[in-house]
Amino acid sequence: MTDSSEVYRAERAEDVVRQGAKIVRSAWYRRVPWTEYLWLSPAVAFVLGFTFLPALYAIQISFYDYSFASQERPFIGLENYVDLLEDQDYWHSLRLSLLFAAVDVPLTILIGLGTALLLNQKLSGRGLFRSILLLPWVISMVIAGYMLKWIFADSTGILNYLLSRVGLGEVDWLSSGWGAFTTILLSHSWKVYAFGMIILLAGLQSIPSELYEAAHIDGATAFQRLLHVTIPLLLPQILILVILRTLNTFNMVDLIFAMTEGGPGNATEFISYYMYQRAFAYFELGYASAIAVTILLLNIVLALVYVRVLRSRQA
Amino acid sequence: MVSIAPSRRGPGWRGPRRQTVVVYVLLTVVTLVALFPLFWTLSTSLTPRELVYQWPPKIWPSSPTLGAYTDIIGQRQFLVSFANSFIVSVGTVVLSLVAGTLAAYRFARSRFPGKNFILFMLIATTMIPGLSNLIPLYVLMRNIGLLNTHLALILIYTASFLPLVVWLMKGFIESIPEELDESAIIDGASRWQVLIRIILPLSGPGLAAAATLTFVAAWNEFLVALTMIQTPDQRTIQPTIQLFVGYYEQTEWTLIAAATLIACVPVVILFLLLQRALIAGLTAGAVKG
Numbered sequence: 257m258t259d260s261s262e263v264y265r266a267e268r269a270e271d272v273v274r275q276g277a278k279i280v281r282s283a284w285y286r287r288v289p290w291t292e293y294l295w296l297s298p299a300v301a302f303v304l305g306f307t308f309l310p311a312l313y314a315i316q317i318s319f320y321d322y323s324f325a326s327q328e329r330p331f332i333g334l335e336n337y338v339d340l341l342e343d344q345d346y347w348h349s350l351r352l353s354l355l356f357a358a359v360d361v362p363l364t365i366l367i368g369l370g371t372a373l374l375l376n377q378k379l380s381g382r383g384l385f386r387s388i389l390l391l392p393w394v395i396s397m398v399i400a401g402y403m404l405k406w407i408f409a410d411s412t413g414i415l416n417y418l419l420s421r422v423g424l425g426e427v428d429w430l431s432s433g434w435g436a437f438t439t440i441l442l443s444h445s446w447k448v449y450a451f452g453m454i455i456l457l458a459g460l461q462s463i464p465s466e467l468y469e470a471a472h473i474d475g476a477t478a479f480q481r482l483l484h485v486t487i488p489l490l491l492p493q494i495l496i497l498v499i500l501r502t503l504n505t506f507n508m509v510d511l512i513f514a515m516t517e518g519g520p521g522n523a524t525e526f527i528s529y530y531m532y533q534r535a536f537a538y539f540e541l542g543y544a545s546a547i548a549v550t551i552l553l554l555n556i557v558l559a560l561v562y563v564r565v566l567r568s569r570q571a
Numbered sequence: 572m573v574s575i576a577p578s579r580r581g582p583g584w585r586g587p588r589r590q591t592v593v594v595y596v597l598l599t600v601v602t603l604v605a606l607f608p609l610f611w612t613l614s615t616s617l618t619p620r621e622l623v624y625q626w627p628p629k630i631w632p633s634s635p636t637l638g639a640y641t642d643i644i645g646q647r648q649f650l651v652s653f654a655n656s657f658i659v660s661v662g663t664v665v666l667s668l669v670a671g672t673l674a675a676y677r678f679a680r681s682r683f684p685g686k687n688f689i690l691f692m693l694i695a696t697t698m699i700p701g702l703s704n705l706i707p708l709y710v711l712m713r714n715i716g717l718l719n720t721h722l723a724l725i726l727i728y729t730a731s732f733l734p735l736v737v738w739l740m741k742g743f744i745e746s747i748p749e750e751l752d753e754s755a756i757i758d759g760a761s762r763w764q765v766l767i768r769i770i771l772p773l774s775g776p777g778l779a780a781a782a783t784l785t786f787v788a789a790w791n792e793f794l795v796a797l798t799m800i801q802t803p804d805q806r807t808i809q810p811t812i813q814l815f816v817g818y819y820e821q822t823e824w825t826l827i828a829a830a831t832l833i834a835c836v837p838v839v840i841l842f843l844l845l846q847r848a849l850i851a852g853l854t855a856g857a858v859k860g
Contacts, residue, residue, distance in 0.1 A: 289683035291762075296677060296689060298670035299733050306708065306730030307696045313707035371601055377594045387846060388602050391609065394842045396791035398809050399831045402816055403608040406615065406824055414611060414628050421627075446608070458854045507702040510793045513813060528702055535706050536798060548703035559698035 311552060318549045322542035329542075336546035346547065348522060349530035356441065356526060357505045364445050365497050368452025369490075373482075375453070376460045386457075393450035401514025404443040405430070408515075433523030436516045440524055444511055448504070452497050459493040460486070492565070499562045503555055527551060609832075616640065616828035623824050639829035648803055649830065652811035655721065657837075659796075659807055660789040662725040663732065664782050670729070671736030671781065672774070676766050678737065679744035680752065690737075697734045701795065709798055719802045727799070728789045736781045739852050743777030744770055780852030783845045787838045808834050 318336055322329045340346050375386050392400060407415050408429040416426040428435045463486065471481045487494075509528040512518060518525035518533070525533075531551065535544030615623060617635035643649055677683075678690055708727055709718075717723040751773075752765050760768065771778075793809040800806050806814075812827075812834055819826050842849060 287684075289681075292677050292681055292683045292686075296674045299674035299693065299737055300689065302666075302670060302726070302730040302733050303693055303696050306727050307699055307704065308692075310704045310707035310711060311699045313711070314703055317706060317710070374594055374598050374601070377591070379591060379594060385598050385602055387843065389605050390842070390846070390850075391839070392605055394787060394838050395609075395835045396793065396809055396838075398793045398813060399791075399834055400608070402812065402827060402831050403612045406828070407608055407611055412624055412626075412628075417626070417628055446604070450605075454850055454854060503698070503700070507700045509702065513793070513797075514816075531702065532705070532794070536709075541706050541710065545706050548706060551700060552703040555698055555700050555703070559695065562698070563695075 314545050314548050314552065317542055318545035320542045322540075322545070324539045324541070332542075336543050339543065340546055340550070345522065345525070345530060346527075349525050349527040350550075352437075352525065353506055353527040356437070357502050360441055360444055360505050361498055361501045363441070364449045364501060365452045365456075365494060367445060367449040368497070369456050369494075371449065371453045372456035372460055373486075375457055389453060390450045392447050397447060397508075397510035398514045400447045401443065401511045404439075404446065405515045408439045408443075430516065431520055433520060436520060436524045440511055440515060443515065444505070444508065447511070448501070452501070455493050455497055456490060459490045463489050495565045496562065499558050499565065503558055506551060506554060612828045612832055615824055616832055618825055620823060620825045639825040640833070642826055643829045643833060648806075648811060649815075649833075651804060652806050652808045653834075655805060656790055656808040659721050659724045659728070660786050662721065663728040663789040664785045666725060666729040667732050667736045667785050668778060668781055671733050672740050672766075672771075672778070675737045675740030675744055676762075676770060678741045680749065690741075693734045693737055697731075701731060705794065705798055708795070712799055717799075719800050719805050721805060723799045724789075724792075724796055724807065727795055728785075728792060732785045732788055735852075736785065739781050739784075740774070740777055743774055743780075747773050776848055776851075779845055780848035783841055783849045784852045786841060787849070790838050 319331060319333060320329050321332045321335070371389055375382060375389070407413050410416065410426070410428055410431050413429070415429070420426050429439045430436055467485050467489075468481060471485050476484065507528055508526070509532055512524055512526060512529045516524040518529050527547065528551070531544050531547040534540050534547060614629075614631050616639050617637070618629075618632040619634065619636050620638065622629075622632065674693075678686065712718050712723045717726075747770060751769050755765050755769055756762075791809065792807075793813070796807045797810040797813070800810070812830055815830050816827055
C-alpha cells in the first residue's frame with residue numbers, strides 16, 4: 257500500500273516536473289522574440305558579414321606573413337608590429353596625417369561656421385546660395401581632386417596665372433613638398449567644408465532668437481554675441497564635427513590618388529595612402545593589415561570619445 | 572529642420588542695411604570660390620583642344636566647342652562604366668532600403684530584449700573605417716569568387732550605408748503616429764500588412780532622403796571600386812576617370828574636364844531635386860548619431 261502510494265506520488269511528481277519544464281521551456285521559447293530578430297536579420301547579417309567580421313579578420317591577418325607572392329602564410333605573431341616600430345616611412349606618414357588633421361579639421365569647421373552664419377541671416381536668395389555652397393560636397397572626392405589639380409597645376413594652372421597677375425608670384429603647388437601639402441589641404445577644405453556648414457546651420461536654427469535679443473539689450477556687440485551666445489550653444493555640434501572630421505581626414509585617400517600620389521617624394525604620403533600602397537602595390541597584406549589595425553585603433557579611440565560626447569549631451 | 576531663420580535684428584538695430592550688404596558681399600565671395608572649380612572645368616571642357624594650354628589662359632573660350640563631349644561619349648569604356656555605376660548604385664539603394672526599412676520598422680515599433688544592444692552595435696560599426704576593412708574584404712571577395720563583380724561592390728556598400736539608413740528610417744517611422752498601426756491591427760492586419768499599407772505610404776520623404784544619400788555615396792565611391800574590380804567591363808565610373816586621367820593627363824585636359832563633368836551629372840541632378848531630403852538626412856545622421 258505504502259509502496260504503491262509512493263510510486264503514485266513519485267509518478268505525480270515526475271509529471272509535475274515534466275509539466276513544469278514544459279511550461280518553462282515554452283515560456284522561455286516564447287519570450288525570445290524570434291520574429292523580431294527575423295525582421296532585423298538582413299541588416300544585421302550585412303553589417304556582421306561585411307563590416308564587423310572583416311574588422312576582426314584584419315586583426316588576424318596582421319599576425320601573419322600574408323602576401324600574394326607566396327602560397328605559404330606563416331603565423332609570425334607580433335613581428336609585423338615590431339617592424340612597424342622601426343619603419344621610418346610609417347612614422348613619417350603617421351606624423352603627416354596627424355599634422356594634416358590638426359590643421360584641416362579646425363580650418364574646415366571654421367569655414368563651415370562662417371558660411372553657416374552667413375546663411376543663417378534673413379535674406380532673399382538664401383536657398384540658392386545654400387545649394388551652390390553644397391555643390392562641392394555632392395561631387396566625388398576623386399573628381400574634385402582632378403578639377404582642382406587643373407587649377408593648381410604649376411606652370412599651366414589658372415591659379416598661378418592669377419597670382420602672378422596680381423604680383424604675388426607663382427607658387428610650386430604640386431612640385432614642392434609644402435606646396436603639395438598645402439594644395440591637398442586647400443582642396444580638401446573646399447570639398448568638405450559644407451558638411452560642417454549643414455550641421456552648424458541646423459544647430460544655429462535651433463537657437464532661440466530671444467537669446468540674441470536679450471544679449472542685444474544688454475549691449476553686446478555682434479562679435480560678443482557670437483563668442484558668448486552662439487559658440488557655447490553650438491559646442492555640442494562643434495565637438496561632434498571635430499571627431500567626425502578627424503575620423504574622415506585620417507581615412508582620406510581619394511584626393512591623394514587624384515592629386516599627388518603621395519609625392520613629391522613622400523611629402524603627401526599620408527598613413528591612409530601608405531597603407532594602401534603596402535597592401536595593393538607591394539601586396540604585403542599582413543604588414544599593411546598591421547598598419548590598418550593601428551588606424552582602426554585610432555578610430556575606435558575617437559569613436560569612444562564620440563559616444564562620450566553624445567551621452568553627455570543626452571544627460 | 573528647414574525652418575525660417577529667426578531674425579537676429581533686435582529693435583533699434585543700427586544699420587541693418589549695411590549689415591545686409593556685407594553679408595551679401597561675403598556670401599558672393601564664398602559662392603564664387605565654391606563654384607569656380609566647376610566653372611573652370613566647364614570652361615576647359617568647351618575649349619578647343621589645341622588651345623587648352625594657351626597662355627595667358629582665357630576665362631571663357633572665344634569659340635566654345637562640344638568636341639570633347641562627343642569624344643568622351645564616343646568612348647565605349649566610359650559608357651560601360653557609367654552604366655556599371657548605375658547598376659551598382661541602384662542595387663545598393665534597393666538592398667539597403669529594403670534591409671534598412673525592415674529593421675527600422677521593428678526598432679521603431681517594438682520592444683524586445685537586446686533591441687538597444689543591436690541598435691548600438693549597428694550604429695557603432697559606422698566607426699570602423701572602410702580603409703582598414705579593405706584588405707580583409709579583398710581577401711574575402713577573392714575567396715568567395717566575387718572579385719571583379721558588381722555584387723561585391725553592392726554588398727560592401729550596402730553594409731556600410733545600412734546603419735545610416737536604419738537610423739534615418741527609425742526616426743522617420745517613429746514620427747508616424749502609432750495609433751494608425753493600432754487601428755489597423757484591431758482590424759486584423761498583420762505587422763507585414765501594417766508596414767506595406769500604413770508605414771511605407773507615409774515614409775516617402777524618409778525613403779527619399781535615405782535613397783539620395785545612398786545613391787550619391789555609392790556613385791562617388793572610389794577606393795573599394797578601384798580595389799575590387801580590375802576588369803574594364805565591370806569597372807565603375809570613378810576608377811575609370813582615374814584611368815582616363817592617367818592616360819590623357821599630359822595632353823588632353825579638355826577630355827578630362829568633359830569626363831569629370833559628365834560623371835557628376837547624375838548626383839548633381841539628384842541633389843538639386845532632393846536637396847531638402849538630403850540635408851535632412853545628413854543632419855539627422857550626423858547629429859543625433
